[in-house]
Amino acid sequence: MPHVHDHDADHESVYDGLTGGDDSQWAFGTDFEDPLAGVDTTIAQGVDASALAAYCLMLGDDALVYSHRLAQWTSNAPDLEDDIALANIALDLLGQARLLLARAAAADPAVVPALPDGSPVPPEDALAFFRDEAGFRNVRLVEPDNGDFAVTMARLLVFSTYRLALLERLRDSNDPVLAAIATKGVKEVAYHRDYAGRWFLTLARGTEESRRRLLAGLALVWPLYDELFRTHHVEAAAADQGFGVDPSGLADEVGVVLEQVLTTSGVERPEIAQTGAVNGQTGRGGRHTEVMGRLLAEMQVVARAHPMGLW
Amino acid sequence: MSLDVGPAVDLDLERARRVVAEVTDPEMPMLTLADLGVLRGVAHDAETLTVTITPTYSGCPAMATMRDDLVHRLADHGFDRVEVRVSLTPAWSSDWISERGRRALRDHGISAPGPAPRHDGPVPLNLMPRRRELTCPRCGSADVQLSSEFGATACKAMYRCTGCLEPFDHVKEI
Incomplete structure (x- = not known):
């Protein structure tokens, strides 16, 4: 339950004690602070601020939406170690999302949804919880339900291989904030990819049933593979202006890494029809799969009920 | 506090540094923020004391708690105008944990990280369990098994000693 700022209230809120005065008694910070406090957010010459913001939303939304999906495994994974692993991976991605959405808001405040005057909701939260589906710019690969553990490992392998290749190149971004987020992210996502790769191998060479489930999982994930490498005009501009990466240039590298895992696992690369664009648009253009609305509803409902909430 | 210009200012800064040096990590309180390597600097101008930290x-x-702890500890010592800044570059590395920090970890049953891998080019895929030269922080046995690369906090992996059978945490190399 959030503490609601209501200056007109004529009764005392029982939560006043939580936010006023000395909060050193609380284990965790009771107020938000800018995750980029003190970071130089000046925009490099020749960089279009609105393109930079749009690009940060894309990479931030990939991390945010996938983080939400992976967090749904919490308390449901096959064993405690993997429960903790998936929660940790979700947390790393949530941290990356927070920095990227904060970077988007700092670059172009116009992307942040308007909230009532005096709302204490920070800009990165406004972006996460108060944007509608069409405003999200994530690739569609991160949206589907988790399915079983094998489906999840197949998707995590594809996603983390793609994101690692992307972040490795983004370290050379001429936007110092993006370069810093990428440098940190590479260290984290390298662990995610190896975790997924090991489970992929284990399931593929485990029992007949684990292999059957893994192959079914890969087939479920694969139709959204090509979209990862489809260049949206914002990504083209990002690459042109030196702050981002053209994803079409990642396809070979990602393919080679996946081929290593597939070969070691004795699994053929799927030949499966790809999910096409809808009216020319994919996830990067705000066109999402059917499950996206339910995912956002669950993720956003509490925050939206309390636009004046302080968490 | 007095904020006169001149030598007194430097004395204040030294005092602030000593206060900051005692603030510990909220998740691993046997380590100070300095030992953990997240404390990147203490500086001040005529009005404000600035402390710079970097996330692991x-x-x-724990970042918000670290910020709160720094502000409160400094306020207790008379530093009222404190700004805590975040630094993202260079990215934190487990190599920054001090020798004293490594000893403190071991003394508390946590295995300290080995050298961090260098990630300048593409990170090579590793499908085998990561090999680390570890000994059990309780009994010293080198017979240890990785249970999971992910643990109770983002920075730790879980191990089990096959000598004394106790589980233990290992701070990961990044």
């Missing part, structure tokens, strides 16, 4: 992992939920 992007999603580290």
